[in-house]
Amino acid sequence: MNRFSVVLRKHGAGVALKAVLCLVAAVTALIGSAPSAQSADALINLQFGGSDATAYTGAAVIGSEGDFWNLKTGGSKTNTSLLSSTGANTGVTVSFTSQYFGAVSPDQPGSFGFYGTSYADLMQGYIYAFDGTPRSISFSGLAASSSYSVYVYTQGDSGATDRQLTITTNGTTYTALPSVATESTFVASQNYLALTGISDAQGVLTLTYNFAAGEANINAVQVNGPVAVPEPSTCLLLGVSAIAGIGLLRRRRS
Known part of the structure; x- marks a missing residue:
């Protein structure tokens, strides 16, 4: 069981979504703070x-x-x-x-x-x-x-x-x-x-x-x-994974 699944089961979709958004923000910040190759x-x-x-x-x-x-x-x-x-x-x-x-x-x-x-x-x-x-x-x-x-x-x-x-x-x-x-x-x-x-x-x-x-x-x-230049698919993959996980949780609860 991965950490994302644990978050989903313990805290629900809302908290999990916040966690994913934080992850995306962290990745974006990391990309933005990459060295400008000034060597x-x-x-x-x-x-x-x-x-x-x-x-x-x-x-x-x-x-x-x-x-x-x-x-x-x-x-x-x-x-x-x-x-x-x-x-x-x-x-x-x-x-x-x-x-x-x-x-x-x-x-x-x-x-x-x-x-x-x-x-x-x-x-x-x-x-x-x-x-x-x-x-x-x-x-x-x-x-x-x-x-x-x-x-x-x-x-x-x-x-x-x-x-x-x-x-x-x-x-x-x-x-x-x-x-x-x-x-x-x-x-x-x-x-x-x-x-x-x-x-x-x-x-x-x-x-x-x-x-x-x-x-x-x-x-x-x-x-x-x-x-x-960051691949556009990087953040897209994170978003798709989050949506899929939240959708799976909702189906299980229903």
């Missing part, structure tokens, strides 16, 4: 730039001092390998497209908010598009059907606030609206977007980007994870 080897840093770009080292919104960044030059790449923030092999590759790529000129400090800061190398180069055609950044080789924290950094070479980036992943669109185009620190939804991406069954996570206004600039991307 160094789970973090991949990607930086864009031209042939003269300088590779950045260190943290951005997340990360640690001395972190490695994968600098990818040019406007497009296909299945190019990525190392972790510690420089370890990950088996993950990235493919990306753009309309152009560019960099802020050192002699334009007035239009480059991060000029002279520790983040200057990270935020100087970028890929971009402004023709209305959606482009993409796709990560392959990730854990299948898993959740990742994704950070997308966006600041071009304009001091105006008319450059707005949209990122779409898993059917959700995020928009960066730079109320201060020359901000010198990271401000959420202004010069970076924090979002959740879920890889597909093949371990591919795709970010589709476009401009909401002016021009879409992407300087860098961080991918952190994975956190396994």
Whole structure:
């Protein structure tokens, strides 16, 4: 005889139902409190730039001092390998497209908010598009059907606030609206977007980007994870078991 049957016989369906609900709540809490995979080897840093770009080292919104960044030059790449923030092999590759790529000129400090800061190398180069055609950044080789924290950094070479980036992943669109185009620190939804991406069954996570206004600039991307996505059947199975048990008790009493 299992514990659930003992609860049913001793205390009745009402108490048993409460016990099941508590169990479901506990499982949900456990899932929600699962570690966010913030270990160094789970973090991949990607930086864009031209042939003269300088590779950045260190943290951005997340990360640690001395972190490695994968600098990818040019406007497009296909299945190019990525190392972790510690420089370890990950088996993950990235493919990306753009309309152009560019960099802020050192002699334009007035239009480059991060000029002279520790983040200057990270935020100087970028890929971009402004023709209305959606482009993409796709990560392959990730854990299948898993959740990742994704950070997308966006600041071009304009001091105006008319450059707005949209990122779409898993059917959700995020928009960066730079109320201060020359901000010198990271401000959420202004010069970076924090979002959740879920890889597909093949371990591919795709970010589709476009401009909401002016021009879409992407300087860098961080991918952190994975956190396994709970199977919907887990809680469903608990609920079905509870209903079946309570129904059986009621039939016996009648």
